[in-house]
Amino acid sequence: MTIHTRFTELFKIKHPLLSAPMGGVAGGKLAATVSNAGALGFVGGGYGDIAWLERELGITAREARQPWGVGLITWKATREMVDLCLRFKPHAFFLSFGDPEPYVDQIKSQGVKVVCQVQDLAGARKALAAGAEVLVAQGSEAGGHGATRGTLPLVAAVVDLAGDTPVLAAGGIADGRGLAAALILGAAGAVMGTRFYASDEAQADRQAKERIIQTSADDTVRTRVFDIARGYDWPEGYTGRAIRNRFTERWHGREDELMAVANEERAKFQRAAAAGDYDTKMIFAGEGLDLIRDIQPAVRIVSGIVRDAEQSLRAGTALLR
Amino acid sequence: MTIHTRFTELFKIKHPLLSAPMGGVAGGKLAATVSNAGALGFVGGGYGDIAWLERELGITAREARQPWGVGLITWKATREMVDLCLRFKPHAFFLSFGDPEPYVDQIKSQGVKVVCQVQDLAGARKALAAGAEVLVAQGSEAGGHGATRGTLPLVAAVVDLAGDTPVLAAGGIADGRGLAAALILGAAGAVMGTRFYASDEAQADRQAKERIIQTSADDTVRTRVFDIARGYDWPEGYTGRAIRNRFTERWHGREDELMAVANEERAKFQRAAAAGDYDTKMIFAGEGLDLIRDIQPAVRIVSGIVRDAEQSLRAGTALLR
Numbered sequence: 001m002t003i004h005t006r007f008t009e010l011f012k013i014k015h016p017l018l019s020a021p022m023g024g025v026a027g028g029k030l031a032a033t034v035s036n037a038g039a040l041g042f043v044g045g046g047y048g049d050i051a052w053l054e055r056e057l058g059i060t061a062r063e064a065r066q067p068w069g070v071g072l073i074t075w076k077a078t079r080e081m082v083d084l085c086l087r088f089k090p091h092a093f094f095l096s097f098g099d100p101e102p103y104v105d106q107i108k109s110q111g112v113k114v115v116c117q118v119q120d121l122a123g124a125r126k127a128l129a130a131g132a133e134v135l136v137a138q139g140s141e142a143g144g145h146g147a148t149r150g151t152l153p154l155v156a157a158v159v160d161l162a163g164d165t166p167v168l169a170a171g172g173i174a175d176g177r178g179l180a181a182a183l184i185l186g187a188a189g190a191v192m193g194t195r196f197y198a199s200d201e202a203q204a205d206r207q208a209k210e211r212i213i214q215t216s217a218d219d220t221v222r223t224r225v226f227d228i229a230r231g232y233d234w235p236e237g238y239t240g241r242a243i244r245n246r247f248t249e250r251w252h253g254r255e256d257e258l259m260a261v262a263n264e265e266r267a268k269f270q271r272a273a274a275a276g277d278y279d280t281k282m283i284f285a286g287e288g289l290d291l292i293r294d295i296q297p298a299v300r301i302v303s304g305i306v307r308d309a310e311q312s313l314r315a316g317t318a319l320l321r
Numbered sequence: 322m323t324i325h326t327r328f329t330e331l332f333k334i335k336h337p338l339l340s341a342p343m344g345g346v347a348g349g350k351l352a353a354t355v356s357n358a359g360a361l362g363f364v365g366g367g368y369g370d371i372a373w374l375e376r377e378l379g380i381t382a383r384e385a386r387q388p389w390g391v392g393l394i395t396w397k398a399t400r401e402m403v404d405l406c407l408r409f410k411p412h413a414f415f416l417s418f419g420d421p422e423p424y425v426d427q428i429k430s431q432g433v434k435v436v437c438q439v440q441d442l443a444g445a446r447k448a449l450a451a452g453a454e455v456l457v458a459q460g461s462e463a464g465g466h467g468a469t470r471g472t473l474p475l476v477a478a479v480v481d482l483a484g485d486t487p488v489l490a491a492g493g494i495a496d497g498r499g500l501a502a503a504l505i506l507g508a509a510g511a512v513m514g515t516r517f518y519a520s521d522e523a524q525a526d527r528q529a530k531e532r533i534i535q536t537s538a539d540d541t542v543r544t545r546v547f548d549i550a551r552g553y554d555w556p557e558g559y560t561g562r563a564i565r566n567r568f569t570e571r572w573h574g575r576e577d578e579l580m581a582v583a584n585e586e587r588a589k590f591q592r593a594a595a596a597g598d599y600d601t602k603m604i605f606a607g608e609g610l611d612l613i614r615d616i617q618p619a620v621r622i623v624s625g626i627v628r629d630a631e632q633s634l635r636a637g638t639a640l641l642r
Binding site: 001002003004005120121122139140141149150151152153154156157160171172173174175177178180181182183184185186216217218286287288289290291310312313314315316317319320321 | 460495507607
């Protein structure tokens with residue numbers, strides 16, 4: 001038994017599930033493992049570190065026996081970065097946070113499908129006009145960068161807008177129930193990030209993964225402080241959801257003060273980050289945190305989610321009397 | 322065919338749907354109509370205007386032939402207000418925004434069920450400890466007052482916490498898909514506010530209802546500015562989601578400035594509100610806005626939602642191959 005949707009059909013894959021291209025965390029091993037498990041695995045190219053991309057894309061290209069993809073932060077992307085990624089022959093290209101239009105033709109010309117993540121209806125309209133072949137409706141619950149609209153109503157509204165274009169749900173989805181709920185809303189599948197952060201294959205140290213499974217989503221915050229500390233000039237409207245720590249307690253809500261001392265704080269931040277000090281360094285994580293209770297091999301995460309989603313769908317009709 | 326859950330069983334009602342106690346908007350007529358349609362209708366007692374409560378509760382008590390309820394803002398409630406409401410023999414009492422503990426025994430001693438709305442896991446734990454008989458997990462997408470966590474992951478996490486206590490989902494749910502998705506997440510039903518705001522029976526003028534059906538959820542904001550303008554001293558952590566207008570454009574993000582001129586602005590605000598000037602006066606509305614396209618009689622809203630929810634649940638299992 002499998003769940004069949006327009007998304008599984010488009011990529012000829014088994015499961016309506018995509019592992020998010022978490023910058024630097026979703027490396028080649030995780031992407032290949034998720035794809036080989038029957039979902040669509042993604043390498044998280046983030047801000048476009050060339051050496052990292054070449055190494056990780058090489059791993060996925062060698063190890064994946066099923067369709068896989070790569071993602072970049074759109075406002076940081078260049079045609080050169082996109083070309084580099086395309087040379088590894090991904091099946092899908094994930095663009096998020098910015099106008100996808102400059103890259104859509106470049107990607108499509110290589111027979112690669114364009115997946116555009118959007119955070120509101122205005123963004124969905126733009127992505128459709130630019131030629132997106134899959135939309136991801138990303139709610140504010142998502143870990144890492146995102147915006148303000150909530151997943152549940154955003155997904156339904158983007159589905160209404162998208163016509164025949166498949167829509168995936170992202171943000172706060174971390175288990176089979178969440179995938180099933182997304183399908184009920186009309187989505188063709190779901191994107192999960194934080195759930196795969198807590199996988200054996202994710203490129204993060206044990207301490208970060210342990211914090212993921214120990215922390216409640218009550219203790220995350222959408223904030224700009226880590227972008228300021230890292231010197232990333234994100235466009236207006238985007239913030240990153242992270243686990244609260246000493247750094248957010250100190251600076252969140254005092255962004256102007258932080259910017260005034262940014263050089264000094266940046267050096268301190270870099271030292272703490274290099275030392276793996278998570279009282280300062282960020283762990284980007286979404287509101288699915290409460291539903292994530294163990295670190296597992298990605299293969300088992302995929303099979304568990306799909307099994308639970310099927311069961312949730314059946315339990316839904318069992319309520320009808 | 323009906324949808325059977327622990328919530329419908331607890332109240333011996335037909336549909337797993339509750340109309341939110343929107344302060345001043347959910348009057349006696351709306352509550353009675355929703356209840357007579359087979360859902361659980363609520364009068365929105367808000368800040369506790371005694372004359373309004375006596376009139377509206379009198380209407381519901383006379384007209385409702387099925388279970389109905391009343392809601393108060395917990396931090397504004399008093400034992401006297403609660404007693405006044407209980408004299409009208411409601412079947413359920415909805416407490417939100419604050420510690421329910423001081424009122425739980427008072428309410429239960431009259432055989433009335435206590436429904437506690439919570440905005441995070443910490444609040445859910447407190448409400449369960451206080452003796453809540455139904456929990457409402459309210460996401461940030463909700464119209465009017467609320468907090469920061471998103472509906473979809475919050476509902477799943479509160480369901481895991483609540484054991485045998487039924488959980489309803491609130492925030493951004495405005496149609497049958499949303500109700501069905503809530504059930505799939507393990508909720509025993511859903512709470513809808515904004516959808517019933519755009520009903521014939523809601524106590525709001527035509528212009529406000531028209532703005533509800535014309536506005537996209539991209540154009541709402543969680544803000545304190547209307548509370549400051551009205552002189553309500555809401556506890557830390559709560560904001561009200563409203564349709565953006567000239568007043569939010571001017572003051573949102575400048576709350577300290579607004580407080581500095583609060584007396585003057587309050588008088589202007591009151592004049593504008595009295596004149597029905599919605600460029601200044603607030604319309605509280607949730608992120609379900611995109612899914613609300615018409616003003617309907619409440620009876621038709623209930624039947625349409627339930628029919629669509631049943632269809633969504635069946636469509637879910639049809640994806641299994």
